[in-house]
Amino acid sequence: MKAHRKKKLITILSALALLSTAVALLLYAIGDYADAFYEPTRVVKGDAPLNKTIRVGGLVTLGSVKRAKDSLYVEFDITDNQEVITITYDKSLPDLFREGQGIMAEGKLVDNKTLEATKVLAKHDEKYMPPEIADTLKKSHKEGVEKMKQEKNNEKGDY
Amino acid sequence: MANSSKSFWRWFHQLGSPKWFYQKSAKWLPWLWAITAILFVFGLYFSLYASPVDYQQGNSVRIMYIHVPAAVLSMVGYLAMAVCAVIGLVWKMKMSFMAMRAIAPIGAVFTFICLFTGSMWGIPTWGTWWEWDARMTSELVLLFLYLGFIALHSSFSDRNKADRSAAILAIVGAINVPIIYGSVKWWNTLHQAYSVTKKGAIDPQMQTPLFIMIGAFYLLFVILVIVRLRLEVINRETKSKWLQEELA
Numbered sequence: 001m002k003a004h005r006k007k008k009l010i011t012i013l014s015a016l017a018l019l020s021t022a023v024a025l026l027l028y029a030i031g032d033y034a035d036a037f038y039e040p041t042r043v044v045k046g047d048a049p050l051n052k053t054i055r056v057g058g059l060v061t062l063g064s065v066k067r068a069k070d071s072l073y074v075e076f077d078i079t080d081n082q083e084v085i086t087i088t089y090d091k092s093l094p095d096l097f098r099e100g101q102g103i104m105a106e107g108k109l110v111d112n113k114t115l116e117a118t119k120v121l122a123k124h125d126e127k128y129m130p131p132e133i134a135d136t137l138k139k140s141h142k143e144g145v146e147k148m149k150q151e152k153n154n155e156k157g158d159y
Numbered sequence: 160m161a162n163s164s165k166s167f168w169r170w171f172h173q174l175g176s177p178k179w180f181y182q183k184s185a186k187w188l189p190w191l192w193a194i195t196a197i198l199f200v201f202g203l204y205f206s207l208y209a210s211p212v213d214y215q216q217g218n219s220v221r222i223m224y225i226h227v228p229a230a231v232l233s234m235v236g237y238l239a240m241a242v243c244a245v246i247g248l249v250w251k252m253k254m255s256f257m258a259m260r261a262i263a264p265i266g267a268v269f270t271f272i273c274l275f276t277g278s279m280w281g282i283p284t285w286g287t288w289w290e291w292d293a294r295m296t297s298e299l300v301l302l303f304l305y306l307g308f309i310a311l312h313s314s315f316s317d318r319n320k321a322d323r324s325a326a327i328l329a330i331v332g333a334i335n336v337p338i339i340y341g342s343v344k345w346w347n348t349l350h351q352a353y354s355v356t357k358k359g360a361i362d363p364q365m366q367t368p369l370f371i372m373i374g375a376f377y378l379l380f381v382i383l384v385i386v387r388l389r390l391e392v393i394n395r396e397t398k399s400k401w402l403q404e405e406l407a
Contacts (some may be wrong), residue, residue, distance in 0.1 A: 036346065134215075
């Protein structure tokens with residue numbers, strides 16, 4: 001490579017490196033602000049402002065969904081497997097909404113445990129599979145749990 | 160080793176010759192079209208018909224077979240444009256700037272397809288067609304970078320100035336590409352995390368058609384760039400004798 005070309009290449013690459021560093025610092029400074037939602041842990045800790053429109057996200061806790069009989073009103077818990085917060089909502093839920101599913105809710109915090117949602121979105125995870133395989137997985141998971149329970153019982157029997 | 164690096168540089172210089180490229184690419188194109196057509200026939204058959212539905216999304220999973228390849232090419236296209244920009248600035252290679260300019264609108268279209276199909280999928284799956292999360296926003300920025308590149312290039316009447324200014328935008332904008340890729344890992348987003356590069360996330364029955372479609376999109380992208388680059392050569396070399404002979 002000729003000297004003047006090498007010089008030019010080095011100039012371009014070092015300019016790019018400097019600029020990348022600047023952008024990286026910027027993104028680092030933005031940090032959590034670029035998050036689309038708060039996790040329940042941060043809400044409980046008090047990081048999220050009350051009475052201001054915010055978004056929270058987490059997995060719908062199993063067995064927590066309580067629907068009203070005469071309206072669309074629904075209450076459910078979401079968790080990030082550490083803390084739990086309750087969501088209240090009075091509009092129709094997305095099709096993908098179910099227990100164990102990741103969701104994102106937009107609304108205002110009443111206190112650091114409850115969010116009054118104006119919008120609930122389902123979050124899709126990164127898994128793609130045919131229904132039969134999902135069924136098999138579910139079944140084998142159930143069997144595995146049963147087996148563990150049995151083994152535990154057997155252990156208890158030994159004592 | 161010395162031999163292969165020598166042949167690489169010869170190839171590099173040949174590629175830099177508009178005449179060599181124009182004549183050779185005419186021979187490549189029919190082959191490329193044929194392979195691409197075969198890949199699309201198989202890819203579309205499997206992705207739209209012969210692959211299973213998803214256990215949660217049902218048939219809307221099929222949007223993925225267009226969305227993911229378009230997303231891959233929108234990013235790869237921009238990086239290719241940036242590489243052409245560096246080569247053009249350092250080696251003053253005309254062909255490199257021409258290629259850079261040929262890529263821009265094609266990359267913009269693939270970016271638009273990615274955003275559009277993503278929104279179409281978002282309506283039934285998420286319950287919304289748009290959220291300002293880091294992934295979607297950075298991909299939208301990519302579309303504006305492509306459009307900005309096109310606008311900047313066409314705003315100069317002097318071609319050399321246009322090439323050099325637009326090249327700088329192409330290089331600077333390339334910083335956005337790793338941000339798009341990393342966004343779902345660095346921040347929490349509505350968009351799902353890595354699935355294509357994560358082992359076991361996508362069932363093999365869906366992964367195979369997806370990879371065929373990614374291959375087909377890659378080749379289609381290359382073909383479109385070659386076709387546009389040939390037009391660019393005609394545009395810029397109108398006065399050269401070899402081209403007049405070629406077109407006569």
